[in-house]
Amino acid sequence: MLKRLQRAGWTCPQCASHQSKVTRRCLVTTSNAKGSGAAAAKAVGEEYQPVTKAAPGIAHDDRTLRQIFDSPHTWKEFSTKAKHRYGGKSAGLFQNRYLTRPDGFQDFAAVTLVKCKRIVEKVLGYRSVGELRRVARDLDRLSDLLCRVIDLSDFVRSVHPDRKVQAAASQAYSSMFEYMNVLNTTTGLNDQLKRAAAIPEIYDSWSEEERTVAAILIKDFSKSAIDLEETDRQAFVNISNEIAEVGNAFVENMEAATPSLQFESSRMKGMDPMFVRQMTRWGSVALPTIGMPAIMAMRSVEDPETRREIYMANRASSRVSLQRLEQLLKRRAEIAKLGGYESYAHMTLTDKMAQSPEAVTSFLDALAKENAPRAKEELRELLELKSGDARAGNFPAEINAWDRDYYTSQVMSSMRSKTRAPDFLSAYFSLGTVMQGLSRLFHRLYGIRLVPRETLPGETWNSDVRRLDVIDDQEGHIAVIYCDLFERPGKSPNPAHFTLRCSRKISEEEMQEAAELSSQTGAIFNTAQEAANDGLATNFSPRDGHALYQLPTIALICDFALAPASSDRPTLLTVRELTTLFHEMGHALHSICGRTALQNVSGTRCATDFAELPSVLMENFASAPEVLALYARHWETDAPLDCDRIRERVDVEKRMQGAEIEGQVLLGMLDQVYHSSRPLKWKEGGTGAESTTLYHDIWRQYSAVPEPAGTSWQGFFGHLYGYGATYYSYLFDRAISGKIWRDVFQRSQGGAIDPRSGERFREEVLRHGGGRDGWQCVGGVLGRDELKAGGREAMEEVGRWGVHS
Template identity: 50%
Template sequence: MTPSYAKYSIPRPLFEGFLVFADITIARASKLVEKVTNASTVADYKTLVRDLDRLSDLLCRVLDVSDFVRITHPDAKIQDAASVAWSKVYMYMNQLNTSTALSDQLGKALANPEVMASWNEEEQTVARLLQQDFKKSAIHLPKKFRDAFVTVSQSISELGADFVDHMEPETSQIALPSSKFQGLDPLMARKMVRWGTLYLPTMAPAATVALRRVHDEETRKAIYCATRTASKRSVDTLESMLRLRAQLAALSGFESYGRMALQDKMMAKTPEAVQQFLQALSKHNSSFVEAEIGDLVKAKSQRLGISSGAKLEPWDKDYYMESIRTAMRSRRKTDDFLAAYFSLGTVMQGLSRLFNRLYGIRLVPRDSLPGETWHPDVRRLDVISDTDGHVAVLYCDLFYRDDKSPNPAHFTVRCSREISTDEIQETWEQNGQGGLPAFETPLDAANDGMHVSQQSGSVKQLPTIALVCDFHQDKEERNQPALLDYYQMETLFHEMGHAIHSILARTSLQNVAGTRCATDFAELPSTLMEHFCADPSVLALFARHYKTDEPLPYQMVAERLHVFNRFEASDRENQIILAMLDQQYHSSTVQDRHFDSTEIYLDLQRKFGKLPADPKGTKWQGFFGHLFGYGSTYYSYLFDQVLSERVWRVVFSGGHNGAALDRENGERLKENLLKWGGSRDPWRCLSDTLQDGRLIDGGEKAMSLVGSWGIKDDLQG
């Protein structure tokens, strides 16, 4: 991807361009660092937060695009160049994070009442966020502690990567007579049978299928225990990582890693507030789980030929859930070929129509310049507002490739940020000098040739976003468009929810633009979009058969969702317990010399689970890879699920009477929540959006209230 180099006066190979970009950026950043560290007057300190935000933006211009390219670009040489550029700038950024000069200057600015009074809400928010970032880097401590912080951080990174990359079971395969696997697809079974014995790999998808299909209970028990028991090495690696995190927190002056991670960039703020949310949600969810367990016990009793009272075992759950779902599917009266109604082009058209109805913005295809995109499949869309004109650029890389990550993702290649007149003049004076690229206009020079907007007398760099999915297309079927199944369509809506947050939250400062908000708030817009894609009035905007042009019979969607959500309360119970486990693992408990990650997990299952707990001897936590990436914030997705359900019901009336397409409702969401990014307290955003004053101050009571709403509830309470 090369928008930043499309206007170089001297052509450069892209792999060289990345390295030049990194060097230029570090040179510019160094001048900003010098300016900030030399600040001495009140006037100097008044501009300090914007200078630091510009410094952050300069570094992110390289880091964000390099991170994206090294993951997505099909050319290995360009991936390597992007990695080198990323490492170079990341190392420079770490040097800044461990230097006291910038932190001390920010502290002086924050301590000056005249300076604080001159800053608006957005500037004050960014100043406090930056101060917390410095604090989390142990910058306030003596040098030997800062050095220890860097060493421990590096060890955590290495151990975490090792944990995720090398998770392994204690038993690599289950070997039993093939006669024990009745119910498994014979074609699947045949591939694993040798001399009458079936060898089932523990970590393979076939083991998951076998748990759902194999009739013999003892065989399912053996599979279940094997797939729920990680190796001693995996568990030891996890526990070592958790102890190092506790050590890192202690170096920074926190009693636990959870308290350190939650206290600034999370709505919850404290582990106690997270526990209030999770316990309230667990209580709300428990009656629904009990009803689902009753159905499972009934199904097992019928299979055993007894009237009632069968005991449900852990290895029964998936089997009887699948049995009930299979029976539900067999009763369907409609054709299940939903994908015929979801061609990729019509889904994108539907998203554009939805956004136009709600927010007055459209997705307009635009031809890309030579070298602007990284693969022929990539399509560029310009985001056009009815009132503000061109407001964002969106690149869509949606099709499967062998060399591409299969994980759907939203990348912000460049954030919104206001570009000052002085900055424009400064970069124009440097244009083409000292190895710098030569651009045609001052605005191009200030934004590396990428797009800007000019509204109300200010210049802003436009959000530039990339959406990546792995949809398959049959290139041999020339007359057939790419068709999405329902959940691929839902995935696209979800990722577009992130994009719309980046598009609408065009803040003046980069640190709080778009999705750069509280971590447990960031999934709310995307999760909310999953409600829209299930709404009949929204589907009516675009879902038509690609051959006949007949509209989608909504009953097909309703039946599919009914089957899929049949045991959602049980699935949610598991997520709640894992979120509780994440909190326990990042509490001060880890520092106890008798810390036992297995016993903590089993105890949580017994205490908060209605479903049968794992048997003694299992150690599933050794497969819980999200513990590395989330680190005490795993509750966030559950939290945003509850919030999105509430917003859907309160703001959009659950989709009744066309409320999902009502412009007034869209403006309510945009003006109170989406447009602020991370520049306003998310509790205030929620309070204003839901018109619920109980939320405005946040805290444990607000977290408990959110948990009590549950995922499925009415408007009372």
């Protein structure tokens, strides 16, 4: 499809027990737009000199970076400079000159729609080889124009506090989304793209990026049933709508067969008494069977029979939830068959690294085998602990499903008691020092750094949002990051990375068009360069003959607690929050460095099972001694952190990793079997028995602990909707990132911050975004040419690596 939806924010499986994605002073004349690229590059070069590692401003930028996140006074002083300088006049959200007021969203959408229609008219009229050669780039630009409005509007409507702005953004989103759906069923665009790709003279002249984008768009058109007859196409649309409706209902209304259980309070011994008291009335405890209360009970209640009852209720879905799930899976199987695919998994995986469900199964089988000894040893340790816990009817010779969380919690508590309290480590991780550390790490590995930039009036959606410009030693300004990292009422607690605008090359023709449109609609831009990117950041790329590029514009969202206003203490991060920030910065790094000429393959716009690789790899740097030495200092004394202390904490977190990996393998296998062709045989309006049978089949085959009859946990597996047939991706990227960490970054003579390792990873992986096959990237960075062809054997090899860091 022309608009490739951004990944839904990945929700870490560990947290699910955590998602996948604008100046009006002088008229811009046409003669300005026609100026040569070289002249324009020279003009910008006078204003934007690329910095070097010896630049005197680096130390100042480094200090300021820490201060604006750690000192509210410094941030207030820093952020008010631009307001005084610009007299309070709004520059527009993200400096998008249309978005100075709510009504500007409609203007933004309207101008964009004019540009889109011009492109569609041109593409449909192409006849000659010279004209058809432009199709891939034209359709990529069409996609970019849609994304400019849809991605930005979708983000604004979810984070902006002003309801008028929310409503305006939603209206712009809806209007452009509706137009996108029209384009995705415009057969002429698909026909012209296929016609161009089939002409050897054209295909051979295309760049690797153009060929990749053409292949992506052809597949996306195919997945939207554009090649089907009208009757089948309408059926495809109807089923798609039903899938969306049922899928959302399934996720939003998951419920247990038994919503709550009643116990005498004495049966809850072992659980926090204060928590039990909150649920107790007249000596009876009313325990919700899903959510944190049930999880806490299964980890702490001493009586095994009570834990068994809670476990059974916690793992049994309501009949309605199961019916919705089976309807979702059956419709997905039907839509795949309508599109000519064997199953929904086959349809989904055609453009992923895995390519087929058989390859996914090979990967998960190999991973399960590699992980089995670790999981078995962990289970032996739990059984040893249980054997010393003499209770009537406790089955001391085996670990039951309702025992695992309880005894695992005891093992973890024992280990934590031997280490210092978590707040001891937090004192070394003020948000400012961590951001400073990230910038220092990026500078050493990749030659890029984070530089605080004053925001203009109206540029951000909240006064706490910091803007950082990403500066490359050789290329100058290459990206913009808006950091919304502090908690506030009504804000989502889920960490996330959003690409609001992708990298893309801006042509001279676009500059001319921007000047013409600006003159027709009223001059709100100072230059054609501004008009071509709606006022957002641009720069000239030394890698591409100083061609003009729109810069990646990124938003990072976290929910870190603010220190009390009466305290001098900055925001301090826990080890988990530290790892989360490094993870999200890994996604940002991919967007920053994946500066491609075409937006469909820019940054994180890559295969789903490749998208988490940079972010998961970044988690390793959070606790690496060489990296900690760059930044981890006590917020009061400035004393450096003893790296052994965080290693102890990391070891605790990984203590029962074998069981966690086993659980993810189970869910990955369940996801594959559910998205096979089997649901085609299910009856309409089933009772849930079909999906429950498959659920227990998978657990019998892959779980070290038997799942008792009577459970139907699949009704709580919400990721089945958002990650249908791709749930394996997170494990897959963890295995690859662990291998890269060990073989590239840890084996280097310079350790984890060796610039040679950073250059290798940037050139082989990050730089390409989604414009290079993922297997080529993995094989290239590891120096393993045999992996570059991918396929089932390569998937199995990754499984044999296991998940280690």
